[in-house]
Amino acid sequence: MKLLMMTSAILCMAISSCTKDKTDYKAEIDTAVTEHLQFKEAARFVKDGYTIRINTLNGTFYKGYNEVRVTLEQGSSAVQPEEVYCLPIFTDAQAQQTTGPHGYKLQQQVDSGYFSSYIVFTEESQVGGEWQLYMRFSIGGTTYRLNEPVQVVQQANKNLNMTRFTGSDGELYVIALISPQKPRIAENQLVAGIYRFNRAIGTPAPAEFPDPEQFSYEVVQGYTLKLDPRMPEPSMGNHSSPNNEDLNQRDDGRYYxxxxxxxTGNWTLNxxxxxxxxxxxxxxxxxxDFTPGVNGVKSELYLDILF
Known part of the structure; x- marks a missing residue:
């Protein structure tokens, strides 16, 4: 009987804490999580009379996954190039260069009038560290090249977090969350990109325009990302939820x-x-295990979420 009363008391304390934390988290969500739906200009470059505009959601380059849309103009008239390429490179304080997952060749969206691709920026711009976009486009058989710095800022929305790690196979991987930006208290479709770094063979020769084969990732094919979401706060006891589904790849290369x-509150995607x-x-x-009063155990591979 005493054991039953103690157990009931503990559960009541946990439920009470959940209610309080839920209210606190909701107040934070209302001010912290914004769903960006409009593409705005994030960068504009000029090369030999052509204006190159790069649009992203909210007109900002964020650490993590970014969809990019590129248009070209000459004067006030739109121009349709034959092809557009974009290579993001990060140079750190020691002059070491790296890249993040990206679609090097942009895809033409004929009906929409732009070229589209994605860039996963793995670092924020910082003192002594800079991102540059190396771009190449062709018009009328003439190829133009340019490289310009861009500013990459912290992703304030934790629902779009990313992680970079070395796997048991010795390969470098990146997992970047793509959707949802603003989850609901419901079953949400979870979308992620999973990428593996292509190790360069040999030493790249000095060049004004870097060799893209020395700076590339590939979309991982046919993997499975097993999912176990938990609420790791001490008051939540690291509890999970029903009806979750592991992420598998679809025809567009993304994992769903x-x-x-x-x-609402703090969640960890294990x-x-x-x-x-x-x-x-x-x-x-x-x-x-239900562990009220202590921080929940996490997988060695996880992303923290807050909504």
């Missing part, structure tokens, strides 16, 4: 799953990344 958020053979590349199983 379902995450069921049963309340992952295990499996290769085509079902072998774990990164990630660990999270215990099912």
């Amino acid at each position: 799953g379902v995450v069921n958020y049963t309340m 992952f295990i990344l499996l290769n085509q053979l079902g072998e774990a590349v990164k990630g660990t199983v999270v215990p099912n």
Whole structure:
């Protein structure tokens, strides 16, 4: 009987804490999470009389996944190039150069009048560290090249977090969340990009325009991203939710799953990344223990979420 009363008291304290934390988190959500739906100009460059405009959601380059749309103009008239390429390169304080996942060749969207692609910026711009976009486009058989610095800022929306890690196979991976920007208390479609760095062979020769094969990622094919969402706050006991679905790849190359958020607040998306053979590349199983009063255990591969 005493044991039953103690258990009931603990559960009541946990439920009371959940209610309070939920209210606090909701106040934070109302001011912190904004869903950006409009593409605005993030950068504008001029090369030999041509104006190149790069549009992104909210007109900002963020650390993490960015959809980019490029248009060209000559004077006040739109111009349709034959092809457009874009290579993002980060140079740190030691003059070491790296890149992030990106679609090097942009895809023409004929009906919309722009070229589209994506860039996953893996670092924020910082003192001693700079991102540059190396661009190449062709018009009338003539090829033009340019490179310009861009400012990359912190992604304030944790629902669009990313992580970079070395897998058990020794390869460098990036997982970037793409959607949803603003989840609901419901079953949400979860979309992510999973990329693997293509290790360069040999040393790149000095050049005004870098060799894109020395700075490239590939979309990971046929993997599975196992999902176990938890609320790791001490008052939440690291509890999970029902009806979640692991992320699997679709024809567009992205990975799709379902995450069921049963309340607002801090969530952790615990992952295990499996290769085509079902072998774990990164990630660990999270215990099912209910742990009120202590921080919940996380997988070695995870992303923190707040909504």
